[in-house]
Amino acid sequence: MEKKRTTIVLFSGDYDKAMAAYIIANGAAAYDHEVTIFHTFWGINAVRKQSPVEVKKGFLEKMFGMMMPRGAEQLSLSKMQMLGMGPKMIKHVMKKHNTLTLTQLIDMAQEQEIKLITCTMTMDLLGLQKEELLDGVQYAGVAAYLADAENGNVNLFIG
Amino acid sequence: MEKKRTTIVLFSGDYDKAMAAYIIANGAAAYDHEVTIFHTFWGINAVRKQSPVEVKKGFLEKMFGMMMPRGAEQLSLSKMQMLGMGPKMIKHVMKKHNTLTLTQLIDMAQEQEIKLITCTMTMDLLGLQKEELLDGVQYAGVAAYLADAENGNVNLFIG
Amino acid sequence: MEKKRTTIVLFSGDYDKAMAAYIIANGAAAYDHEVTIFHTFWGINAVRKQSPVEVKKGFLEKMFGMMMPRGAEQLSLSKMQMLGMGPKMIKHVMKKHNTLTLTQLIDMAQEQEIKLITCTMTMDLLGLQKEELLDGVQYAGVAAYLADAENGNVNLFIG
Numbered sequence: 001m002e003k004k005r006t007t008i009v010l011f012s013g014d015y016d017k018a019m020a021a022y023i024i025a026n027g028a029a030a031y032d033h034e035v036t037i038f039h040t041f042w043g044i045n046a047v048r049k050q051s052p053v054e055v056k057k058g059f060l061e062k063m064f065g066m067m068m069p070r071g072a073e074q075l076s077l078s079k080m081q082m083l084g085m086g087p088k089m090i091k092h093v094m095k096k097h098n099t100l101t102l103t104q105l106i107d108m109a110q111e112q113e114i115k116l117i118t119c120t121m122t123m124d125l126l127g128l129q130k131e132e133l134l135d136g137v138q139y140a141g142v143a144a145y146l147a148d149a150e151n152g153n154v155n156l157f158i159g
Numbered sequence: 160m161e162k163k164r165t166t167i168v169l170f171s172g173d174y175d176k177a178m179a180a181y182i183i184a185n186g187a188a189a190y191d192h193e194v195t196i197f198h199t200f201w202g203i204n205a206v207r208k209q210s211p212v213e214v215k216k217g218f219l220e221k222m223f224g225m226m227m228p229r230g231a232e233q234l235s236l237s238k239m240q241m242l243g244m245g246p247k248m249i250k251h252v253m254k255k256h257n258t259l260t261l262t263q264l265i266d267m268a269q270e271q272e273i274k275l276i277t278c279t280m281t282m283d284l285l286g287l288q289k290e291e292l293l294d295g296v297q298y299a300g301v302a303a304y305l306a307d308a309e310n311g312n313v314n315l316f317i318g
Numbered sequence: 319m320e321k322k323r324t325t326i327v328l329f330s331g332d333y334d335k336a337m338a339a340y341i342i343a344n345g346a347a348a349y350d351h352e353v354t355i356f357h358t359f360w361g362i363n364a365v366r367k368q369s370p371v372e373v374k375k376g377f378l379e380k381m382f383g384m385m386m387p388r389g390a391e392q393l394s395l396s397k398m399q400m401l402g403m404g405p406k407m408i409k410h411v412m413k414k415h416n417t418l419t420l421t422q423l424i425d426m427a428q429e430q431e432i433k434l435i436t437c438t439m440t441m442d443l444l445g446l447q448k449e450e451l452l453d454g455v456q457y458a459g460v461a462a463y464l465a466d467a468e469n470g471n472v473n474l475f476i477g
Contacts, residue, residue, distance in 0.1 A: 004309050006305075006309075009338075009342075009474070011334075011335065011338055011476075012318065013397060016170075016200055016201075017170065017318050020168075020170055020199060020200060020316075020318070023280075023301055024168075024301060024304075024305070027301040027302060027304075027305055028305055028309075031302070031305055031309075033309070040338060041334055041338060042334075042396075042397050060407060060410065060411055063407070064407075064411075067398060068398075078201075078318075079172060079201050080226060080227075089219060089222070089223075090284070092219065093219055093223075093284050093285075093286075094284065097283050097284060099280065099284065121341075121417065124415050124417075125408070125411050125412065125415060125417065126411075127411075142341055142342060142345040143345060143349070145342075145345075146324075146342070146345055146346055146349055146472070149471070149472045150322050150324075150346075150349075150351070150471045150472055151471075152471075152472070153308070153309045153310075153311075154305070154308045154309055154311070154314050155314065155472050155473065155474065156168070156314065156315070156316040156474070157316060157338075157474040157475060157476050158170075158316050158318050159318060159330065159335050159338070159396075159476050159477060163468050165464075165468075171477065175329075175359055175360075176329065176477050179327075179329055179358060179359060179475075179477070182439075182460055183327075183460060183463075183464070186460040186461060186463075186464055187464055187468075190461070190464055190468070192468070237360075237477075238331060238360050239385060239386075248378060248381070248382075249443070251378065252378055252382075252443050252444075252445075253443065256442050256443060258439065258442075258443065312467070312468045312469075312470075313464070313467045313468055313470070313473050314473065315327070315473065315474070315475040316475060317329075317475050317477050318477060
């Protein structure tokens with residue numbers, strides 16, 4: 001029997017939405033789905049390396065790089081951001097309840113062999129280079145996403 | 160013939176997005192789909208009881224409870240909120256056009272036997288208790304959502 | 319063999335999210351899918367004509383018409399709007415990389431015979447009239463969307 005398949009477009013760069021994406025993805029992988037997360041636009045920030053990487057860039061690309069959050073734990077909340085208090089509160093209750101952080105959810109996704117793709121068009125536009133993204137991430141365009149999605153049982157866009 | 164199936168993850172706590180979720184859900188139920196709405200993160204606020212309920216809570220849980228909107232008619236718009244003017248304007252034109260309010264759409268969903276689920280992980284995190292949620296709502300985790308979605312014809316994430 | 323089918327609900331009126339919708343839609347059409355984009359709520363603004371159109375309207379309808387962006391190139395970004403600087407920066411790098419603008423993506427969608435639908439309920443609510451929307455756009459309700467989506471291979475909600 002063919003395996004079930006789940007695909008998620010992660011467009012959002014918000015901590016809570018990225019968490020939702022990775023919780024559903026890890027759940028689907030645990031139920032033996034083949035899972036793809038296609039990171040596009042602001043969603044790419046979830047798979048940026050957390051420490052700065054030396055790469056050569058033009059002015060605008062440097063600007064984008066500086067203005068956007070560097071990696072999972074720097075993302076903001078979509079609601080109740082409250083000048084940074086919101087993420088602190090949420091992470092505090094997450095710790096109390098032994099909920100996995102986004103970083104841990106991404107690690108788990110890699111262990112479960114979830115295909116993590118970043119959108120090459122977005123990388124071009126925002127001037128992000130491969131060295132700046134987590135190891136193991138793949139690079140592809142919308143065609144690769146569609147090839148997976150058209151056979152998907154669960155296809156979600158998290159924007 | 161097996162029934163068609165629609166599932167919606169309602170992640171957003173915005174009035175307009177919750178309306179879209181419930182309009183699609185009620186439409187699908189009218190076309191004889193089995194329909195599930197899985198309320199997670201801020202989406203749970205749509206199914207909070209509108210009057211305060213006496214429950215014992217810790218400090219952070221009380222804070223979350225106070226900061227988040229209490230039930231469908233307290234939700235904000237995702238656009239044109241304008242310090243509360245936006246929802247008033249929208250509700251005014253909705254009334255003029257005999258459009259159902261979100262509260263009425265939720266009632267209709269319950270009459271049409273749409274399965275309304277709230278995410279247990281979110282309830283834990285935000286400290287929401289069963290007594291605070293509408294009667295008839297079910298409680299489950301992401302596994303229950305996936306079990307419905309993997310056989311779904313229409314699966315949407317409304318974030 | 320039956321054609322594959324992709325449907326997108328475009329709820330968002332943000333430039334970046336509308337771009338994502340039209341990039342996926344055009345990609346799917348290039349892979350020979352039948353594609354429908356159902357514009358609802360703020361998503362309708364993407365298919366407004368860019369120049370004002372003389373139509374008779376009540377007061378609130380005029381207000382909505384004035385407050386909402388008039389057509390694709392007036393839309394804001396969902397992130398990094400920065401008082402209008404964000405869209406300028408993004409459009410600058412898009413030009414540098416020869417990326418299609420949203421207007422061009424919509425033109426291409428019409429050339430590829432993607433079905434562009436606007437939600438009649440939203441048109442009523444926001445007081446938008448057919449003369450104000452791009453030529454070739456169709457008008458329908460949620461039932462028409464569901465009829466396409468229930469046979470869809472890829473169904474996305476972009477909110």
